[in-house]
Amino acid sequence: MANVDLNKIEEAVKMILEAVGEDPNREGLLDTPKRVSKMYAEMFEGLHQDPKEYFQTVFNENHEELVLVKDIPFYSMCEHHLVPFYGKAHVAYIPRNGVVTGLSKLARAVETTARRPQLQERITSTIADSIMEMLNPYGVYVVIEAEHMCMTMRGIKKPGAKTVTAVARGILETDEVKRSEILSFIQMK
Ligand SMILES: Nc1nc2c(ncn2[C@@H]2O[C@H](COP(=O)(O)OP(=O)(O)OP(=O)(O)O)[C@@H](O)[C@H]2O)c(=O)[nH]1
Ligand SMILES: [Zn+2]
Incomplete structure (x- = not known):
């Protein structure tokens, strides 16, 4: 995960939640940006690997x-x-x-x-x-x-x-x- 900017993903997810009309500060959503950032790091980890290896x-x-x-x-x-x-x-x-x-x-x-x-x-x-x-x-x-x-x-x-x-x-x-x-x-x- 070294190459992934988790904070940037968190910010972006918070902005998306706001943009769709949600309240990112309500209890159920408080940890969502952090969870999504870790999930994206996992789902896109192939960007930092080469299948040829x-x-x-x-x-x-x-x-x-x-x-x-x-x-x-x-x-x-x-x-x-x-x-x-x-x-x-x-x-x-x-x-x-x-x-x-x-x-x-x-x-x-x-x-x-x-x-x-x-x-x-x-x-x-x-x-x-x-x-x-x-x-x-x-x-x-x-x-x-x-x-x-x-x-x-x-x-x-x-x-x-x-x-x-x-x-x-x-x-x-x-x-x-x-x-x-x-x-x-x-x-x-
Ligand atoms: N060739 C190819 N197309 C894909 C793949 N995944 C999604 N698409 C297509 O990418 C296209 C993007 O078309 P756009 O017209 O730019 O986007 P859109 O308005 O959201 O398109 P619609 O899905 O038709 O509503 C869509 O036809 C998708 O079905 C893929 O793996 N390969
Ligand atoms: Zn698609």
Whole structure:
């Protein structure tokens, strides 16, 4: 939290409460700016982390076949409205030259990338590009499905609408058969 100005967030939250017609000094709201400042520091802590760093953990394993970690839950904040969008990420790659990373590192990269003001498309491509750069695999395929609260509780108000984004890199950009195999694994219960 070293890079986060908690006092500034507190001031801002107090101002928002005043601006919407609340009394920030009433008992129930007295600690709210402090709570929100700590919450924002937590929800945006990915701004101070680099997903690529996790992929420094590599093992030399002779496996040049598919690795897929699916159903990784994540919560992010839409950068347009600062309300949550959340869902599941599925991260697949095909290692090259025996360079495999720890499975948890794929989930950590999702977590770090999500904990920023974000767009779903950018989360998807950042994860894919980080894996390509650090592990130099034959290919990467990242699929994210999410529900956006800015489309649910306000604006167009369409609860249940899901957005799917997919980014393929390397051989998975052109290998449709391998991509469909990955999609069928993702759909498997
Ligand atoms: N591409 C993309 N758009 C997003 C994402 N999250 C929210 N949005 C959209 O960002 C757009 C912002 O549109 P604006 O017209 O500037 O804002 P607005 O008036 O609040 O839009 P409405 O949501 O349509 O009421 C909306 O269409 C949102 O649905 C995302 O992750 N990716
Ligand atoms: Zn939004």
